[in-house]
Amino acid sequence: MTPPLRRSSGWLTAAALAILALALAGSSVQAPASPALLPPGALAPTDAQRYTARKVGRILEEAHYSRASIDGKMSDTVYQRYLEFLDGQRSYFLASDINDFNAYRLQFGDMIRSGSIDPAYLIFARFQQRNRERIQHAIALLQTEPDWTVSEYFEFDRAHVAWPADQNTMDELWRKRVKNDALSLMLTGKTWPEAADVLRKRYERVLKRVDQVTSEDVFENLMNAYARAFDPHSSYFSPRSSEEYRIQMSLNYDGIGASLQLVDDYVTIMNVLEGGPAAVAGTLKANDRITGVGQGHEGAFTDVIGWRLDDVVQLIRGKAGTSVRLQVLPPGAAPGTPEKVLEFTRNKVTLEAQAAHKEVKTIARNGRTLKIGVITVPGFYQDIAAQNAGDANYRSTTRDVLKLLNQLKAENVDGLVLDLRNDGGGYLPEATALTGLFIDHGPVVQLRDTSGRLEVLEDPERGPAYDGPLAVLVDRLSASASEIFAGAIQDYHRGVILGQTTFGKGTVQNLVQLDRWSDKPVNGQLTVTIGKFYRVTGESTQHRGVVPDVQLASPLDTKEVGESALESALPWDRIAGVPFKTSAGPAAAPPVAALATEEGTRAQQDPDYKWLVSDIAAIDSVREQHSVSLNLKVRREERARIEKERLERENSRRAAKNLPPLKSIEELEKSKAKDDAADVVLEQATQVMADMVTGTHLPAQKTVRAG
Numbered sequence: 001m002t003p004p005l006r007r008s009s010g011w012l013t014a015a016a017l018a019i020l021a022l023a024l025a026g027s028s029v030q031a032p033a034s035p036a037l038l039p040p041g042a043l044a045p046t047d048a049q050r051y052t053a054r055k056v057g058r059i060l061e062e063a064h065y066s067r068a069s070i071d072g073k074m075s076d077t078v079y080q081r082y083l084e085f086l087d088g089q090r091s092y093f094l095a096s097d098i099n100d101f102n103a104y105r106l107q108f109g110d111m112i113r114s115g116s117i118d119p120a121y122l123i124f125a126r127f128q129q130r131n132r133e134r135i136q137h138a139i140a141l142l143q144t145e146p147d148w149t150v151s152e153y154f155e156f157d158r159a160h161v162a163w164p165a166d167q168n169t170m171d172e173l174w175r176k177r178v179k180n181d182a183l184s185l186m187l188t189g190k191t192w193p194e195a196a197d198v199l200r201k202r203y204e205r206v207l208k209r210v211d212q213v214t215s216e217d218v219f220e221n222l223m224n225a226y227a228r229a230f231d232p233h234s235s236y237f238s239p240r241s242s243e244e245y246r247i248q249m250s251l252n253y254d255g256i257g258a259s260l261q262l263v264d265d266y267v268t269i270m271n272v273l274e275g276g277p278a279a280v281a282g283t284l285k286a287n288d289r290i291t292g293v294g295q296g297h298e299g300a301f302t303d304v305i306g307w308r309l310d311d312v313v314q315l316i317r318g319k320a321g322t323s324v325r326l327q328v329l330p331p332g333a334a335p336g337t338p339e340k341v342l343e344f345t346r347n348k349v350t351l352e353a354q355a356a357h358k359e360v361k362t363i364a365r366n367g368r369t370l371k372i373g374v375i376t377v378p379g380f381y382q383d384i385a386a387q388n389a390g391d392a393n394y395r396s397t398t399r400d401v402l403k404l405l406n407q408l409k410a411e412n413v414d415g416l417v418l419d420l421r422n423d424g425g426g427y428l429p430e431a432t433a434l435t436g437l438f439i440d441h442g443p444v445v446q447l448r449d450t451s452g453r454l455e456v457l458e459d460p461e462r463g464p465a466y467d468g469p470l471a472v473l474v475d476r477l478s479a480s481a482s483e484i485f486a487g488a489i490q491d492y493h494r495g496v497i498l499g500q501t502t503f504g505k506g507t508v509q510n511l512v513q514l515d516r517w518s519d520k521p522v523n524g525q526l527t528v529t530i531g532k533f534y535r536v537t538g539e540s541t542q543h544r545g546v547v548p549d550v551q552l553a554s555p556l557d558t559k560e561v562g563e564s565a566l567e568s569a570l571p572w573d574r575i576a577g578v579p580f581k582t583s584a585g586p587a588a589a590p591p592v593a594a595l596a597t598e599e600g601t602r603a604q605q606d607p608d609y610k611w612l613v614s615d616i617a618a619i620d621s622v623r624e625q626h627s628v629s630l631n632l633k634v635r636r637e638e639r640a641r642i643e644k645e646r647l648e649r650e651n652s653r654r655a656a657k658n659l660p661p662l663k664s665i666e667e668l669e670k671s672k673a674k675d676d677a678a679d680v681v682l683e684q685a686t687q688v689m690a691d692m693v694t695g696t697h698l699p700a701q702k703t704v705r706a707g
Contacts, residue, residue, distance in 0.1 A: 038118060042125035043215045048523060050115030055514055056223050056236060056526055057112035064230045065450050065507065065529050066570065070109040074229055077568070079105040082120060082225035088159060091177070092130040094170060095163040100126075112226060120222045121215075128210060135207045137171065138178050142196040142203075146179045148632035154180040157626040179630050186632065187639055205265065212308050216240070220524075231529050232566040233509055239523045240310060245511075247351070249427060250383040251395055255317040256324065257349040258284060265306045266290065266329070276349040283342050284328070290316075291339055292327035301327055320347050354378050356400040360411060361683075363690045370693055372686045373413035375404050380426030380434070380481040397426070398433040405437065405466045415469035415689040419682065421499065425480025428508065428533075432457045435488045437465040438495065442580045445484045446534040447508060456578055469692045470495030473685045474548060476556040479503035486546045487535045493582040496592055496692065497546060498685050500554040504563035506542030507532050507570055532570065538577035542570060549592035550599050550688055552681050553609070555616050557623060590692055598691050599684065607656030612680045614649050618642075 038044055045053075061069055068074060083101070087093050104111075104119040111117050154176040155161070164170040178199070185195035216238050223236030237245055247253045257276015260267050266289035278284040292301035293315040304312045316324055324346060327339040356377045363370045377397060386394035408416065425431075432444040436459035447455045472486050472495055483502045489495045508531035514524050534540050543564050563569050603609045629635055643665045650668055651661040662668050 038122055039125050039129075042121065042128075043213070043218055044121055045117050045219060046215060049215070049219045050117060052219075052514060052523060053112050053117050053223065054115045056226065059512060059514075059526055059528055060226060060230055060234065063450060063512075063528050063530055064234065065531055066230060067450065068230060070112060070226070070229075072106050072109065075106050075108040075110075077229040078108040078225050081228050082108075082123070082222060085221045085225060086124065086127045090158045090161060090163050091173060092127060092134055093163055094130075094167070095165050097126055097130070098163050108226075117219075117222060121218060124218045128213070131210050132207065134170075134174055135203050135210070137174055139200060139203050139207075141175060141178045142182075142200050145192045145196075146175075146182065146630075148183070148630075150631065151634075152176065152630045153627045154630050155627040156180070176630060180628065183630060183632060183635060187635060201264070208265075208306060209308070223524075223526075227526070227528070229568060231507060231568050231570055232563070233505065233507055233527070234529045235509075235527045237525045237527070240314070242525045245525075246385075248354075248379070249381050250385060251351045251354055251381050252348050252383065253317065253351075254320045254346050255349050256284075256344045256346060258316075260290075260309060260313060260316075262309045263289075267304060267307070267309060267312045273349055274352065277344045277347050281342070281344060283340075284326070284344075285331070287331035289329040289331070290326050291329050294325040294327075296323050297325075297343070299325070301325070318346050322346050350395075355381070355395070356397055356404060358404040358408060360408070360413060361686050363686060365690045365694050368694070370414045370690050371412065372689050372693075373408035373411070373416045374419060374682065374686070375401055375408070375416065376419040377401065377423055377434075377482075379423055380428075380430040382427045382430055384427075396433075397430045398437065401434060402437060402465055409466065413468075414693045415471070416466060417471045417473055417498075417682070417685050417689055418495075419473045419685075420478045420482045420486065421473055421475040421681075422477045423479070423482040424477060424503075425482055425505065428481055428484070429457075431481035431484040433460055435459055435485050436461045438467075438470060438489065439464055439492050439583065440581075442492070443536050443578050444488045446536065446538070446575065446578060447531050448534070448575065449508075449531040454575070469689060471685060471689050471692065472497050473552075473682065474499040474502050474546065475554050476500050476503060476545075476558055476561045478546075479505040480507075483541045483546050484533060484535075487539075487541060490546065490549070491536050491582075492580065496550060496590070496595060496688065497548040498550045498688055499548050499552045499681070500556065501547050501558060501562075502541070502545035503561075504541060504543045504545035506534070506540045506563075506572075529570070532573075534575050536578050536580045538575045540572050540574055543572040550596045552599075552684055553603075553613050553616055554681070555619055557620070560623075590695075595688055595691055599688055602687060603684065606684070607653045608680045609684055610656075611649055611653040615646075618645065618649070 057070060061067075070078070079101075083093070083098075101123050104123070107119060111119060164173055181199055181202075182192070182195045185198055186192065190198070220236060220238045220241065227234040227236050243253075255276070256278045257273035258278045259270040259273065261270045262268070269284060269286055269288045269290070271286055272278045272284055290312065291305055292303050293312065294301040295315075295318075302315065304315065316326070318324060322345070323343055325341055325343045328342055329337060329339050356375060358373060358375045361372045361374060363372060380397045382396040383391075383394045387396075405416075435444045439459055441459050441462045443456045443458050445457050447457060449455070470489065472489050474482065474486050474497060478486065478499075479502065483505065486497050486502065490497050507529045509527040510530050512526045512528060514526060532540060532542060545562065559565065603613075629638070647662060647665055647668055650671075654661055662671060
């Protein structure tokens with residue numbers, strides 16, 4: 001599934017709706033020109049895809065916020081994006097291939113207007129050819145053990161280097177790549193024959209995947225090259241991706257309730273989702289391997305060994321109430337062992353792990369035991385279909401959080417931390433509704449659309465659902481709707497923002513069904529950026545994000561992650577603010593400067609936090625590397641040094657906590673497996689909340705004497 005930052009906001013003004021209607025209804029586009037000559041057996045666009053391409057191009061030009069045209073400059077940008085999608089690390093195409101393709105670099109504008117997108121498929125056919133050649137070459141290299149004593153390096157970050165000049169240069173690149181793959185396995189204790197065997201199987205699987213690519217896969221990449229040339233958050237969804245998007249936004253689907261992953265050639269059960277048909281039956285287990293899928297009680301089994309994961313998923317999913325049978329090979333069973341046949345009746349499966357959830361943490365402070373409520377919000381979701389169908393119990397972020405708030409209030413929590421880390425946003429109205437749970441009433445966010453029209457969205461309900469101490473925890477992956485919420489809480493002085501500067505996505509997307517207003521069937525849908533949002537102060541979060549009141553450590557690098565790191569991102573700006581009344585009384589946030597000082601002092605003394613900061617520093621030093629040694633002795637020494645430093649950091653932490661030291665990296669791995677639930681940053685956030693509750697952040701009162 002696509003990253004959360006591709007989610008739609010679900011907002012559309014009347015002016016934007018009119019523009020979209022015009023773009024979608026327009027059909028006076030020229031017929032496809034003569035197609036490029038594709039090699040025999042190559043994937044080719046369908047007539048429906050040609051028609052869809054014309055529709056996508058028209059919508060992007062007429063409805064996108066930038067109102068940009070796919071002219072010569074934009075055509076070149078699309079061309080570059082398409083090459084990056086195919087070979088971003090410049091490890092397959094030769095410089096001569098790029099020279100051949102350059103004949104099309106200024107034709108991408110005409111291609112999408114006419115629907116004559118064959119040159120893009122011609123480029124992909126060359127990529128597929130080069131892919132096969134490279135993997136076959138990699139397999140051949142495994143016949144001879146490399147010389148591990150040679151002093152040479154593999155440059156793994158090739159995003160900005162030149163394309164390989166010739167076949168010899170490409171062969172040398174792949175010799176080093178295969179050597180590095182093998183060396184990485186040998187560092188885990190494998191011998192050369194064992195490493196070669198693992199890599200041979202791995203490369204053969206890759207080779208098989210090369211031939212499983214479909215015309216729809218190529219088309220989706222191509223349309224996204226166009227969309228991303230306008231901005232990083234406009235996206236095309238194929239029909240299959242559209243369904244995954246719907247599931248992500250509604251948190252439910254019809255199926256059996258199992259998480260799947262492709263392991264070797266087998267679709268393997270990773271876990272069974274609580275409450276789903278598979279969990280109720282109790283017959284499907286983690287690590288079971290699916291070898292066949294049959295529809296209904298008696299339908300023939302389709303052998304799915306070696307299939308693409310998403311193709312197998314489509315066979316297993318289906319309408320609620322229908323039956324599906326699985327042929328399953330238990331974990332550890334050798335191929336050829338008789339499979340067990342399991343039958344399930346499909347039903348609605350809820351993705352509870354992706355829904356808001358709570359916990360209560362206790363903190364001893366000044367002789368008191370404080371109860372700090374924590375609500376984690378993974379995304380801003382709403383089951384729109386259920387709401388439109390009149391379901392009074394439809395799921396949404398705000399509804400779920402309200403239930404959790406009521407439960408926490410019943411537990412008499414002293415304060416609340418709302419955890420929005422890794423929350424990439426989602427359905428925009430949920431951001432205003434969620435804000436309304438914490439403020440009395442007023443504007444939450446301003447929206448400006450393609451036509452320049454400005455709209456102010458307000459809290460839909462009067463009176464807060466919770467008026468106690470509030471902190472909002474964010475990081476660099478908190479984006480879009482998360483930033484609207486965090487920005488509003490900060491502007492209203494309703495709570496304290498903790499963590500890391502947020503992503504900086506201040507744009508609004510709308511989800512457009514491509515068959516809307518169309519006299520022909522058009523597959524897929526498009527999220528197109530049709531506006532920008534602004535805080536009530538008039539400040540945009542675009543590029544800059546929301547800056548926390550109290551900084552906390554994070555392993556995420558703001559130079560590599562965030563809107564400012566993305567190409568074609570829209571610029572930062574500001575508009576006039578709107579009148580609003582900040583919170584007062586118990587609901588108001590305390591002075592943040594003292595909180596930050598208190599947290600800084602605590603962070604310098606807390607052994608867990610000091611360990612986290614030192615661990616992040618070690619990660620940063622690794623990030624700066626763009627190549628690795630291919631000398632086995634050197635790599636072993638580097639690995640030993642890194643493990644020694646890691647063990648020293650851990651033992652320093654343990655000594656500060658009066659715990660016995662660990663003797664080896666193996667002991668460290670075992671101890672970490674037990675401590676995986678520990679969240680150092682969240683622990684610090686709850687400590688800040690304890691400061692807020694007890695008032696330890698407040699400056700001492702001065703004594704005034706009468707003279």
